[in-house]
Amino acid sequence: MEPRELERFEAVVLPHLDAAYGLARYLMRNDADADDVVQEALLRALRYFGGFRGEQASQSRAWVLAIVRNMASTWRRRHRADEGAAEFDEAVHSDAADGEHPASELDRRDARETLAQALERLPRDLREVIVLREIEGLSYKEIGEVVDVPIGTVMSRLSRARKRLQAALAASGEER
Amino acid sequence: MTHPDVEAQVDAYLDGELAAADAAEVEAHLASCASCERFRGDRLALRAAIKAELPRLEASDALRARVRTAVRREAASGSGRTSRPPVTGWRWLALAASLAAVAVGSWRLGSARSASTILTDEVLASHVRSLMPGHLSDVTSSDQHTVKPWFDGKLDFSPPVHDFAGRGYPLLGGRLDYLHGRPVAALVYGRRQHIISVFLWPADKAERPAAPVTRNGYHVLHWTTPEFAYWITSDVGLAELTEFGGMLRLADSATARYP
Numbered sequence: 001m002e003p004r005e006l007e008r009f010e011a012v013v014l015p016h017l018d019a020a021y022g023l024a025r026y027l028m029r030n031d032a033d034a035d036d037v038v039q040e041a042l043l044r045a046l047r048y049f050g051g052f053r054g055e056q057a058s059q060s061r062a063w064v065l066a067i068v069r070n071m072a073s074t075w076r077r078r079h080r081a082d083e084g085a086a087e088f089d090e091a092v093h094s095d096a097a098d099g100e101h102p103a104s105e106l107d108r109r110d111a112r113e114t115l116a117q118a119l120e121r122l123p124r125d126l127r128e129v130i131v132l133r134e135i136e137g138l139s140y141k142e143i144g145e146v147v148d149v150p151i152g153t154v155m156s157r158l159s160r161a162r163k164r165l166q167a168a169l170a171a172s173g174e175e176r
Numbered sequence: 177m178t179h180p181d182v183e184a185q186v187d188a189y190l191d192g193e194l195a196a197a198d199a200a201e202v203e204a205h206l207a208s209c210a211s212c213e214r215f216r217g218d219r220l221a222l223r224a225a226i227k228a229e230l231p232r233l234e235a236s237d238a239l240r241a242r243v244r245t246a247v248r249r250e251a252a253s254g255s256g257r258t259s260r261p262p263v264t265g266w267r268w269l270a271l272a273a274s275l276a277a278v279a280v281g282s283w284r285l286g287s288a289r290s291a292s293t294i295l296t297d298e299v300l301a302s303h304v305r306s307l308m309p310g311h312l313s314d315v316t317s318s319d320q321h322t323v324k325p326w327f328d329g330k331l332d333f334s335p336p337v338h339d340f341a342g343r344g345y346p347l348l349g350g351r352l353d354y355l356h357g358r359p360v361a362a363l364v365y366g367r368r369q370h371i372i373s374v375f376l377w378p379a380d381k382a383e384r385p386a387a388p389v390t391r392n393g394y395h396v397l398h399w400t401t402p403e404f405a406y407w408i409t410s411d412v413g414l415a416e417l418t419e420f421g422g423m424l425r426l427a428d429s430a431t432a433r434y435p
Contacts, residue, residue: 006247006248010244010247014243014244014247017235018234018235021235022232022233022234025233031236038243042247046251047402063430070431111225112229112230115225115226115230134223136232139193144342150341150343155184158187162187163183
């Protein structure tokens with residue numbers, strides 16, 4: 001690759017490293033896998049970069065995040081054997097996990113934990129739209145590009161995801 | 177508005193994603209419906225909580241350094257795949273269209289142009305032939321998970337298949353075709369009353385990027401990824417075909433294919 005093309009890659013793609021890591025971390029739920037997914041995704045982006053001519057930062061961000069997302073699912077498929085039982089089963093775990101909160105001292109840190117746990121417990125297709133919207137600030141159209149679904153689906157998934165997060169917050173509030 | 181429907185509408189309203197007319201409708205509904213107004217308040221509180229409590233994560237310095245090193249190593253070593261001339265993207269094609277006149281006089285482009293002209297002829301002929309009754313597709317399905325496996329065992333490669341129905345370009349099916357001296361995958365997409373053919377096969381070498389060609393009302397676009405050579409053609413407008421090409425290229429580049 002020519003030095004100028006590498007420079008262009010570093011200027012266009014590397015600024016999205018934090019966003020790439022954030023999405024990978026929320027999807028993989030551990031640092032080591034998130035780091036590996038990010039590295040592989042960016043190397044893939046490098047190989048395909050010659051065909052990429054999106055000038056706007058938002059376009060290159062959606063492109064990078066789409067690669068990260070797909071790399072995360074490839075990674076899970078590749079390592080499914082190791083993952084196996086460790087995969088969180090929402091139906092089994094959600095009630096038990098809610099019960100673990102001590103009824104006392106529900107301070108700010110607990111609110112954070114409640115939300116973070118509720119987010120981790122969301123099915124992946126709901127979790128990713130929340131991360132892309134609430135944390136990365138993507139538009140519905142950009143989310144649709146990253147996740148490869150129509151805007152109407154983005155809208156309904158976001159609404160379902162929020163409903164669940166809100167229920168989790170309300171449940172922890174009642175224990176106070 | 178029904179209430180399950182209104183919840184998603186209010187969410188979209190709060191996200192600033194509704195068109196003005198729809199937003200006005202939601203506002204009118206909120207003003208007259210106490211339970212939806214409460215719902216709105218709850219959602220605002222949830223948003224505030226997420227903003228305050230869920231941090232935007234940052235890559236560690238270690239990851240930053242690791243990625244930078246890996247990228248530089250790959251850029252320096254991967255001479256075979258990455259040092260070729262830039263692959264055509266749809267933006268490049270737009271640029272190429274405006275520069276095509278400049279290139280005509282160049283002797284170096286001469287032989288590549290004629291090879292590419294021959295292939296353009298083949299692509300157009302195949303597309304037009306497919307429009308005759310009964311020739312459009314061997315497998316008719318709008319489901320990419322039906323179309324993709326259909327090619328198994330019929331080709332020595334597995335073509336990526338995407339559906340863009342949600343964006344106005346539904347997948348209609350696929351067929352085998354023969355181009356460029358080899359069996360290739362042909363995917364069929366619809367655009368209103370028009371048909372778009374997508375031909376692809378493994379890229380065997382760096383191919384000279386081609387400017388869009390228009391002949392007899394059909395446009396032909398071509399680009400190469402590190403894995404596949406793509407040729408697409410249709411009688412839809414060039415702007416739409418270009419948009420479709422952009423979506424296809426984006427979806428393909430973002431799809432990881434690993435053993």
